[in-house]
Amino acid sequence: MKKTVFLGALTVAGLAAGVSAAATLEDVKARGKLNCGVVTGLVGFGAPDANGEWQGFDVGFCRAVAAAVLGDPKAVEFVPTTGKTRFTALASGEIDMLARNTTWTLTRDVDLKFEFVGVNYYDGQGFLVTKDMGVSSAKDLDGATICIQTGTTTELNLADFFRANNISYEPVPIETNAEGQQQYLAGACDAYTTDASGLAATRASFEDPSAHVVLPEIISKEPLGPLVRHGDNEWEDIVRWTLNALISAEELGITSANIGELSAAPGSNPEVNRILGTEGNLGEMLGLDADWAKRAIMAGGNYGELFAKNIGESTPIALARGLNAQWKDGGLIYSPPFR
Amino acid sequence: MTTITDPKQGQFRLSMLLYDSRYRAITIQIIALIGFLTLIGWLLSNTAQNLAVLSKEPSFSFMFEPSGYDINQRLLDYDSQDTHLRASLIGLLNTLLVAAMGCVAATIIGVIIGVLRLSPNWIVSRLTAVYVEGFRNVPLLLWIVFTMAILIETLPRPSAFRKGEASMSLWDTVAMTNRGIYIPEPLFSRSLGDMHLLGASALRFDVSLDLLALLAVVIAGFLTSILIKRRADIIQEATGLRPRTWHLRLGVVMLPFLLVLTILGFHLGYPELKGFNFRGGIHLRNSLIALWVALSLYTGAFVAEIVRAGILAVSTGQTEAASALGLRPKRTMSLVVLPQALRVIIPPLISQYLNLTKNSSLAIAVGYMDITGTLGGITMNQTGRELEAVLLLMLVYLAISLTISAVMNWYNQSVTLRER
Ligand SMILES: N[C@@H](CCC(=O)N[C@@H](CS)C(=O)NCC(=O)O)C(=O)O
Numbered sequence: 001m002k003k004t005v006f007l008g009a010l011t012v013a014g015l016a017a018g019v020s021a022a023a024t025l026e027d028v029k030a031r032g033k034l035n036c037g038v039v040t041g042l043v044g045f046g047a048p049d050a051n052g053e054w055q056g057f058d059v060g061f062c063r064a065v066a067a068a069v070l071g072d073p074k075a076v077e078f079v080p081t082t083g084k085t086r087f088t089a090l091a092s093g094e095i096d097m098l099a100r101n102t103t104w105t106l107t108r109d110v111d112l113k114f115e116f117v118g119v120n121y122y123d124g125q126g127f128l129v130t131k132d133m134g135v136s137s138a139k140d141l142d143g144a145t146i147c148i149q150t151g152t153t154t155e156l157n158l159a160d161f162f163r164a165n166n167i168s169y170e171p172v173p174i175e176t177n178a179e180g181q182q183q184y185l186a187g188a189c190d191a192y193t194t195d196a197s198g199l200a201a202t203r204a205s206f207e208d209p210s211a212h213v214v215l216p217e218i219i220s221k222e223p224l225g226p227l228v229r230h231g232d233n234e235w236e237d238i239v240r241w242t243l244n245a246l247i248s249a250e251e252l253g254i255t256s257a258n259i260g261e262l263s264a265a266p267g268s269n270p271e272v273n274r275i276l277g278t279e280g281n282l283g284e285m286l287g288l289d290a291d292w293a294k295r296a297i298m299a300g301g302n303y304g305e306l307f308a309k310n311i312g313e314s315t316p317i318a319l320a321r322g323l324n325a326q327w328k329d330g331g332l333i334y335s336p337p338f339r
Numbered sequence: 340m341t342t343i344t345d346p347k348q349g350q351f352r353l354s355m356l357l358y359d360s361r362y363r364a365i366t367i368q369i370i371a372l373i374g375f376l377t378l379i380g381w382l383l384s385n386t387a388q389n390l391a392v393l394s395k396e397p398s399f400s401f402m403f404e405p406s407g408y409d410i411n412q413r414l415l416d417y418d419s420q421d422t423h424l425r426a427s428l429i430g431l432l433n434t435l436l437v438a439a440m441g442c443v444a445a446t447i448i449g450v451i452i453g454v455l456r457l458s459p460n461w462i463v464s465r466l467t468a469v470y471v472e473g474f475r476n477v478p479l480l481l482w483i484v485f486t487m488a489i490l491i492e493t494l495p496r497p498s499a500f501r502k503g504e505a506s507m508s509l510w511d512t513v514a515m516t517n518r519g520i521y522i523p524e525p526l527f528s529r530s531l532g533d534m535h536l537l538g539a540s541a542l543r544f545d546v547s548l549d550l551l552a553l554l555a556v557v558i559a560g561f562l563t564s565i566l567i568k569r570r571a572d573i574i575q576e577a578t579g580l581r582p583r584t585w586h587l588r589l590g591v592v593m594l595p596f597l598l599v600l601t602i603l604g605f606h607l608g609y610p611e612l613k614g615f616n617f618r619g620g621i622h623l624r625n626s627l628i629a630l631w632v633a634l635s636l637y638t639g640a641f642v643a644e645i646v647r648a649g650i651l652a653v654s655t656g657q658t659e660a661a662s663a664l665g666l667r668p669k670r671t672m673s674l675v676v677l678p679q680a681l682r683v684i685i686p687p688l689i690s691q692y693l694n695l696t697k698n699s700s701l702a703i704a705v706g707y708m709d710i711t712g713t714l715g716g717i718t719m720n721q722t723g724r725e726l727e728a729v730l731l732l733m734l735v736y737l738a739i740s741l742t743i744s745a746v747m748n749w750y751n752q753s754v755t756l757r758e759r
Contacts, residue, residue: 084720091723112723113395133498143614145518150706151720156407159419170518170616171409173706173717187496188517188625190615231392 024096024228024235025287028069033077036062037095040080040176044201044310044317045101054078057310058099060300061120061226065097065242068292073299082176084151087112090229097239099226101195103153113230117240120225120303122323122332124218125154126196128203131211133190138217142167147180147189149173154194157220177202191215195222197311197319204316238286245275245293247335249302251326256301263294274338282338303333390726399731401722402427403541408717410708412624415544423718424541430713431735437630437709438696438739444635445695446688449642456647467643474640480701482637487629487705491517500612507610514610514617519624521610521617528604549603556599560592567591626707630699638695642688649684650676681754689747693740700736710735 028034038046038058046056054062054076063073079095090098091113101123102108104116127138127146135141138161148155150173162169172189174180181202184192192199196218203209226243228236249255252272254262259276266278273279277290286292300306307324311317325331356366390396406426409419414432417425456467474482494517495505507514514521531548567584575581610620653676661671700711710732719728 084716087720087723088725091725107721107723141615143616143618145616150712150717155717156419156721159407159409162409163419169409171411172518173411173708173712175703175706183491186491186517187498188491 024232025069025238028096032070033075034062034066034070034097035077035079035095036065037079037081037086037089037098037100038062039100040082040178042101042177042198042201043205044315045197046078046099055310057121057306058101058226060306060310061099061243061246062097063299064246064296065239067295067299068242068245068288069238071295073295082151083149084175086151087114090114090227093229096235097226097228101198101222101224102227103195103222104225104227105153108227114227115230115236116225116227117236118225118243119223119332120243121197121223123195123197123222123224125157125193125220125222126199126218127215128184128192128199128212129190129215131213135191135215138215138219139165139167141169141191143169144190145170145172145188147172147174147183147192149177149180149194150175152194153220153222158193161219181205195224197224197317200319201311201317204318209316234287238288241286242293242296244335244338245296246303246306247326247333248275248338249293249297250304250333251328251335254297254302256298256305259294259297263291271338280339386726395723397727398724399727401718401724401727402731404722406718407721410713412627412708422541423714423722426718427710427714427731427735428542430708430710433707434696434699434702434709434711435739437627437634437699437702437707440631441634441638441695441699442692444631445638445642445691448635448639449691450646452639452643453646453650456643457650471640471643474637475644479633479637479698480704482633483629483701483704486633487625490519490625490629493517497612497616500617512607512609514612514620516617517625518616519622520628521620521622523607523609524619524621526606526608528606530603552599552603553596556595557592560595563591564588624707626702626705629705630702630707634695634698638691638698641691641694645684645687645691646680649680649682652683653679678754682751685747685751685754689744689751692743692747696739696743697736 036059038054038056041047042056044056046054046059049055059078062076062078066076067073079089081089081095081098081100086098086100086102087108089095098114099120101121102116103123104119108114109116127141129135129141146158146169148158148171155171155173158169158171172183174183177194177198180192180194183189185206192202194202196214199214203212203214206212226239228239248271249259252269252275254272254275262272263276263278266273270279274282275293277283277292277294281290283290283292301309304326307319307321308314311319313320321329321331323332325333327334356362387397402424403422405420406423407419408426410417410426410429412433413429414436415429417429452467452470455463456471458464458467494515497514497516497518499505500507500514500516512523527549531552533545533547534551535543535545537543567588571582571584608619610617610622612618657675657679658671661675662668666674699709700715702709703712703716706712714728714735715732719725722728
């Protein structure tokens with residue numbers, strides 16, 4: 001087994017050069033498919049539905065990129081990754097981009113050699129406990145057994161939090177969200193901790209969500225965003241501006257309902273025209289065609305639509321926009337201008 | 340006049356490298372060697388080049404950075420401010436612990452099952468055959484995950500103890516929960532304390548002086564006991580009568596031992612439900628138990644077959660000759676059959692021990708923090724140093740395996756047939 005890992009590591013290194021040297025855009029086009037790394041299964045963010053079709057907030061972003069680049073939101077190969085496998089998968093070129101509630105940190109950006117293209121969800125780490133435990137604050141968790149996904153920032157925050165508050169805990173390392181859910185429900189751990197959004201999504205899938213609460217403390221900043229490999233700036237630009245297009249579309253009122261009408265002819269708002277390619281040549285600058293952003297928005301709607309459809313208040317996950325509202329509405333979601 | 344012409348000497352043609360059977364073997368070997376070396380060279384240069392492109396030059400300095408994560412099962416003190424090196428050491432000790440526990444249990448299970456499988460009793464031999472085939476033919480990973488699932492799903496949660504739905508076993512000394520089993524721990528009220536070795540370095544460790552004292556007494560006791568045996572041997576040779584020594588021999592080991600225990604104030608600490616979990620006692624975590632049980636049962640099945648083969652390899656003539664000499668069956672087994680069977684058993688047993696140790700890396704499936712979980716898991720993931728971490732990991736497993744081999748080979752040599 002060790003030997004395979006070693007050869008694997010060598011091939012990883014071997015592949016990596018091939019990939020980072022060549023243009024990812026060309027590879028994706030030649031392949032006709034976008035390889036997008038997602039979670040192994042977290043309803044609302046990325047999970048196959050009853051028909052085996054991947055659905056979710058992060059999945060929707062993969063589809064938008066595929067639509068922009070390949071003209072087909074279905075031309076995506078979803079690669080499930082765990083907290084531990086995701087970075088190797090990206091570094092090795094097995095996936096072209098990663099959209100898997102991944103926190104933007106300096107180490108990942110600088111030392112692990114990735115590029116975060118932006119933030120699509122401002123989050124923080126929380127704790128999920130059963131109501132009957134009668135715990136009201138994370139600081140009451142002294143001596144508790146806590147399930148924690150390995151290879152995540154949350155694992156490090158957890159250690160810091162308990163150290164800073166001088167209380168003890170017993171970590172139970174787990175590999176995937178499903179495993180954590182199973183252990184938590186069986187009572188093998190008192191609390192489950194991860195990003196609050198992930199907790200909300202996990203709780204929503206329980207038989208009786210009302211028996212569980214997410215504790216009020218948020219112990220960290222977890223800006224989650226899509227990322228690509230370091231070194232291919234053209235590809236990075238495409239992924240970044242696809243995200244910005246979705247965000248700007250919401251800000252400027254471009255929705256999947258009115259996009260056909262708005263893109264038919266140049267309208268009165270020049271920025272809308274530039275995004276939809278009825279004016280200027282922004283698509284060309286990115287190495288794409290004029291309609292790229294239009295297709296990306298049509299794939300699953302603008303940022304707000306993606307949010308509402310997958311994790312918003314009308315879904316079982318019921319996340320409020322909060323920090324993730326548009327800047328005009330008092331949130332942090334903000335796209336640089338299209339010009 | 341000769342009819343046979345000598346083969347012409349000294350004429351060497353290139354084609355002979357291929358067609359002359361004297362050279363062919365060497366030619367093929369050299370070509371294969373060149374091919375192999377080229378492949379290795381290509382892999383190495385490719386790796387180096389590609390790491391350089393990623394600007395990730397190999398470096399092991401990350402091992403000296405703080406790890407930042409916690410480990411639940413620690414045989415030595417450790418916290419998240421310690422280095423990755425320390426975390427790897429904690430993981431290594433966990434690997435060695437489960438490997439040692441597994442090897443012992445697998446050997447015991449294997450010997451018992453192996454002997455029982457030869458039993459003339461139909462039911463016993465069938466049942467053991469079912470065990471052997473069942474465990475040999477289902478992947479180990481499934482057994483590990485299955486055992487873990489049973490532990491988690493069937494045992495009561497700690498909260499059930501609080502509500503009175505579950506209670507502790509064995510006169511309230513052992514708590515079996517779905518987070519593991521808590522057993523009493525030895526404590527000393529007049530402890531001698533610990534000796535701290537290697538200062539504050541990553542390899543620091545404590546030695547319990549109580550343990551040392553007890554060890555010293557036991558060893559001294561055994562040495563005395565050997566002296567008593569020697570004396571008995573001499574008397575027996577001189578007079579033909581062997582004095583009764585077992586009570587003396589037991590006494591010289593046990594009495595000082597008990598005395599030191601009393602002086603040190605030995606008592607047991609029992610687990611107690613406090614807050615969310617049991618505190619006190621020794622906590623055998625689910626992950627350790629699941630891994631240990633599955634590894635032992637799985638490897639035990641292989642060991643059973645090895646033991647059975649070893650016993651069958653000793654020809655029945657040996658047994659018959661022994662009983663013709665008047666040896667009782669038990670003595671026949673211990674004096675005639677087993678020593679000969681051991682020679683057959685040990686070499687394949689070594690590879691089972693090696694397998695068990697390497698298989699313990701499946702620990703990851705149940706979150707047991709062995710060296711694959713620390714160095715090859717969290718450390719590798721948090722630092723992004725895949726190549727370095729995997730290289731170190733390979734070296735570690737290689738070193739463990741070579742050590743086990745060396746020890747077992749030495750033991751094997753000591754039981755092989757010595758021809759005079
Ligand atoms: N944001 C953290 C944690 C991300 C993470 O692993 N989240 C979990 C829980 S929300 C998850 O997505 N699990 C899905 C899976 O296991 O596939 C990080 O980037 O390290």
